[in-house]
Amino acid sequence: MSDTLDDDLYRRTKALLEPGDIDLDGLIVHTDLGSDEDLEMHELTVDLNEIIADHAGKGETYIYAGNDDTDFASNQFQGLTVEDDEFVWECQQLLREGTFDLVFYYEADTDQEALVADVEERGYRVTGVRGD
Template identity: 55%
Template sequence: MSEILDSDLRRRAWELLQPGEIALDGMVVHTAFDGSQETRMHQATVDLGDLIAEHAGHDPADTFVYSGTDDSEFASNQHQGLTLDDESFVWECQQLLRDGSFDIVFYFKADVPLDDLLADAREEGYELSGIRGDADSPDDALVSPEP
């Protein structure tokens, strides 16, 4: 795959990181999971959420995944990692079916050390790209997909 993160997905991810209540960064995880492999995709989402929680200074055992199935403002493939004690934001993700397989787009506070998180996720075997929310443009936001 010559360009791991196509320009449309990079632009869309970067736009979602733009000025909000908190500074955010993100990562796009590319999977080979198709629609019939939702259980594997869910496990990857949980595992990566735990990795984000660790890098954010939380014990993953002190967080949970909120899927919003009872919330009309949540999409069916949108999830949040929240803390158990006060339901503080740790991460959010969207699972996007593109060209027959899912990409999982995560967003998290920009104080998470992005380069370290990406390196650890790659060590776990994930193919991914990082997106910096403080970049001036989507093209400047891409963190090299190479280890």
């Protein structure tokens, strides 16, 4: 992936972390998955859900696809707590130059360095993005 695309994706991700109701940080997971690898993309999203939820410390989560919500786009997902549907993370799967990048946003009180390190230890290419 070119540096220009990486820089552009980083800037766009950073813009989405602008101050709002919740302070957010994010990470970009770079993949080699193409548009014909839906099952692999689903498995990766589930794996990353478990990693992020563990670091967020909010308990058991599930992935909400928003298929019944017109405010959701395709390839947009949320990790919500099983107990009370509390926000844990949001993800957008972005197709760029034939492969997907997954952009995750989560509350900034998550230990960003530890989360990025854990994702990297599992063999994924990742870029951490701080909202501050």
